[in-house]
Amino acid sequence: MRPTRLIYIENDPALRNILGEMLGGSPALELLGKFGRAEEVLDRALATKADVALIDFALDQDGLNGIELGIALRNLNEYISIVIYSQFSVRPMVNRVPKNMRSGWSFFDKSATMGIDDYVRILKETSSGKGNWEEILIEDEHTQENESSIFFSLTPRQRTIMTLSSQGKSPKDIAAQLELSYSYVRKELSRSYAVLVPDSDETSDLKTAAVLKYMELMRMS
Numbered sequence: 002m003r004p005t006r007l008i009y010i011e012n013d014p015a016l017r018n019i020l021g022e023m024l025g026g027s028p029a030l031e032l033l034g035k036f037g038r039a040e041e042v043l044d045r046a047l048a049t050k051a052d053v054a055l056i057d058f059a060l061d062q063d064g065l066n067g068i069e070l071g072i073a074l075r076n077l078n079e080y081i082s083i084v085i086y087s088q089f090s091v092r093p094m095v096n097r098v099p100k101n102m103r104s105g106w107s108f109f110d111k112s113a114t115m116g117i118d119d120y121v122r123i124l125k126e127t128s129s130g131k132g133n134w135e136e137i138l139i140e141d142e143h144t145q146e147n148e149s150s151i152f153f154s155l156t157p158r159q160r161t162i163m164t165l166s167s168q169g170k171s172p173k174d175i176a177a178q179l180e181l182s183y184s185y186v187r188k189e190l191s192r193s194y195a196v197l198v199p200d201s202d203e204t205s206d207l208k209t210a211a212v213l214k215y216m217e218l219m220r221m222s
Contacts, residue, residue, distance in 0.1 A: 004031040005128050006050060010070065011057045012037050023117045024055070029125060039065040039073075048077035053128040055120070058087035058094065068097045075102055082127045086111050090217045095134050107132045151196065152218040159193045162186060163215045166208070 007030050011017040017035050025032035033051055036042050039060050054074055058067035065073065071083035082105040085094060091108035098106055107127040127133075155163065165175045176186045194211040197218075 004029055005125055006031045006033055006052045007055060007124060008033050008042060008047065008051045008053075009035040009055045010037070010039065010042055010060065010067070011035070011055075012060050013057070020120070024120060024124075027117060027121050029121050039070040042070065043073055043077070045077050048074050048081060051078070051081055053082040053084060053124050055084045055086065055124060058085050058089065058091075068094055071106070072098065072102065080105075082106070082130075082132065084109075084124055084127050089213065092137055093217075095137050098134070103132070103134045105130055105132050106134045108134065108137055151214075154196050155193055159189050159196075162189050163193050163197075163212070164219075166190065167212045167216050167219075 007024060009017070009021055009024060009032065011020065014037060017037060021032065021035035024030055033047065042048070042054070054071065056067040056070055060066055060070065067085050067087070071085060074081050075083065084107045085091060086109050087094070088111045091110055094108055095103070105127060107123055109123060161179065162175055165178065170178070172186045172190060173183055176183045179186070194207045197211040197214040198207060
């Protein structure tokens with residue numbers, strides 16, 4: 002049985018090189034190419050040769066994102082399977098794919114604990130028609146209500162402060178913009194972090210984790 006033919010798209014050059022070498026070294030895969038930008042992949046000859054594409058969701062801000070690229074590749078090759086991975090929650094992403102095109106799509110969160118065997122398994126299963134999009138939708142039905150309750154557990158003031166924080170503003174900048182005291186903003190941020198990431202340990206980057214969680218909830222609300 003021939004190896005599964007793969008194209009890999011990731012805009013982070015360090016990750017692209019490291020993971021690309023690992024994927025290319027697997028006897029179960031044939032790496033047709035690794036790319037940093039969507040437009041480098043939109044070649045019919047390349048798309049029709051590939052069995053599966055592994056795509057980072059967050060590509061060039063001025064170009065296509067991973068979902069849009071996957072749809073474009075599927076339009077070039079109706080048989081290519083698409084695997085999307087992301088540092089953000091992948092659950093809301095399924096709904097961005099047209100219903101008549103979801104067969105052969107898989108989604109998973111980027112994780113430092115994943116090994117090359119995990120990647121190969123997901124790629125092989127997806128290319129054989131066993132995408133996980135339906136499983137994610139079922140999970141989403143069970144978690145949507147809980148996620149919404151987390152969002153609305155924040156007070157309107159806390160949501161405003163978290164929105165500004167997610168835009169990269171410092172507590173001092175937020176305090177000045179909202180005409181609040183610096184200490185008040187710090188306290189509200191701490192309270193918001195406790196709501197958004199209650200199980201984080203002391204070594205976690207609470208701000209980053211809380212902002213990512215808040216951005217995820219904003220997309221779902």
